[in-house]
Every structure is written in C-alpha cells, then in structure tokens.
Amino acid sequence: MIIVLLGPPGAGKGTQADRLAARLGIPKIATGDVLRAAVRDGTKRGKEAKGYMDRGDLVPDSVILGILQDVMNSPATAKGAILDGAVRTVPQAEGLGITLAEIGKKVNKVLLFDVDDDELVKRLGGRTVCEGCQTPYMGREPGATCEKCGGKLVRRKDDEPEAIRNRLEVYRTQTAPVIDWYNDHKMEVLKIDADGTVDEVTGRAVEALGREWHK
Numbered sequence: 001m002i003i004v005l006l007g008p009p010g011a012g013k014g015t016q017a018d019r020l021a022a023r024l025g026i027p028k029i030a031t032g033d034v035l036r037a038a039v040r041d042g043t044k045r046g047k048e049a050k051g052y053m054d055r056g057d058l059v060p061d062s063v064i065l066g067i068l069q070d071v072m073n074s075p076a077t078a079k080g081a082i083l084d085g086a087v088r089t090v091p092q093a094e095g096l097g098i099t100l101a102e103i104g105k106k107v108n109k110v111l112l113f114d115v116d117d118d119e120l121v122k123r124l125g126g127r128t129v130c131e132g133c134q135t136p137y138m139g140r141e142p143g144a145t146c147e148k149c150g151g152k153l154v155r156r157k158d159d160e161p162e163a164i165r166n167r168l169e170v171y172r173t174q175t176a177p178v179i180d181w182y183n184d185h186k187m188e189v190l191k192i193d194a195d196g197t198v199d200e201v202t203g204r205a206v207e208a209l210g211r212e213w214h215k
C-alpha cells in the first residue's frame with residue numbers, strides 16, 4: 001500500500017507517519033529526513049538542497065523525483081510506504097505517478113492533515129528535533145537528550161519565525177494545488193482533523209484508512 005501524507009508544515013505528518021508505518025508494517029519515507037541526512041553528510045544532493053531548506057523554500061522537483069525513484073525502486077518499499085511530505089507540487093504528483101506505474105504500482109490513499117495556522121506556528125516555534133533519529137519534541141530545550149536514541153535535541157533552522165512564515169506561504173501556493181490534482185485524478189483526498197492529541201489524530205487517520213479500505 002502506498003499512502004501519501006499531505007498537510008502544512010507542523011501539521012504532524014512526521015509524527016503520524018511513524019505511527020502509521022509501525023501499524024501497517026511498511027516504512028516511512030520522509031523527503032525532509034532524506035534531505036537533512038544528505039545535508040549532514042555533505043553530499044552533492046545535500047549541498048544543492050541546503051539553501052532552499054534553510055529559507056523554507058521547496059527543493060527543485062528534479063531532486064525530489066530522483067529521491068522518489070530511488071526509494072520506490074528499492075526492496076525496502078516492496079510492500080509499500082508511507083510518503084511523508086514527499087509530494088509538494090503538481091509535477092511531483094505527476095512524476096510519482098509515472099515512477100509507480102513503471103513498477104506496476106499506484107498511490108492507494110492520500111491523507112490530508114488539517115490544522116489552523118495559529119496552532120501550526122505554535123507547534124513549529126516550540127519544536128526541537130533529535131539530530132540523530134529526527135524524532136520531534138514539544139517543550140524540550142535544544143541540548144536535551146532524545147528519549148529514543150540518546151541523540152542531542154536541536155532547533156531546526158527552518159523553524160525560525162521568518163522561515164515558518166515562508167513555509168506556510170509556500171504550502172498555500174505550491175502544495176495546496178496537489179489536493180485538487182489528486183481529486184481531479186479520481187483519488188479522493190481523505191481530510192483528517194489534525195487538531196487534538198497525537199493519539200486522537202492517529203485514531204482518526206486509522207479510521208479514515210479503514211473506512212475507505214473496504215469501499
């Protein structure tokens with residue numbers, strides 16, 4: 001099963017992707033995590049992506065489509081994948097569709113996590129992440145220790161106020177049209193109210209997937 005997660009920055013895509021991946025027994029593929037690892041490792045891809053990411057702009061489609069081709073052709077995703085933030089422009093949605101068709105697959109579900117802007121700004125402004133395993137935390141200061149892997153918590157550069165504002169604008173102008181694109185291509189986008197506790201949101205996502213699954 002290939003599940004695409006859409007939603008603005010801070011909507012909880014990464015948090016929910018981990019939970020859905022564990023539940024469904026398929027890997028989470030987060031292009032943001034792949035790109036941050038490339039930046040850390042100083043690869044060509046990472047060097048190309050860094051400036052865009054720090055400002056909160058989108059990395060060029062060609063880079064993302066290269067990543068999607070690599071991961072979707074890997075044995076790790078043979079049973080499917082949760083694609084977290086991997087589709088943020090219409091050309092990416094089209095390119096992913098072509099890549100999947102070449103290997104006899106398609107997107108099975110699209111979930112849209114919906115939260116209002118005030119809550120998004122609050123979440124991103126208060127977030128720290130583990131520089132090792134990328135787990136996000138609320139209410140923990142940079143320098144604290146990750147409960148999962150013992151790594152150090154840091155503040156992401158794109159969680160500074162100016163970059164947050166830019167990311168929200170980029171979402172509205174470049175990513176929101178992807179919702180219409182999927183609807184136009186007969187792929188219903190399942191909207192999840194992502195305000196509430198993490199458990200509540202997981203419950204809604206699982207329910208939406210289950211309800212649609214048997215249609």
Ligand code: AP5
Nearest residue numbers: 009010011012013014015031032053059085086123127136
């Ligand atoms: P990426 O890392 O994917 O960032 P994003 O989409 O902006 O999403 P976030 O990670 O900020 O938020 P999230 O929705 O995953 O929420 P989270 O679970 O962390 O991408 C970074 C950059 O990489 C992009 O700006 C771009 O430059 C580039 N990039 C990546 N993919 C790309 C693509 N396809 N095309 C082009 N460029 C691309 O939660 C946020 C916080 O809220 C956390 O602290 C969490 O603990 C907390 N939280 C989660 N759920 C709840 C809840 N229910 N209640 C309260 N708090 C909650």
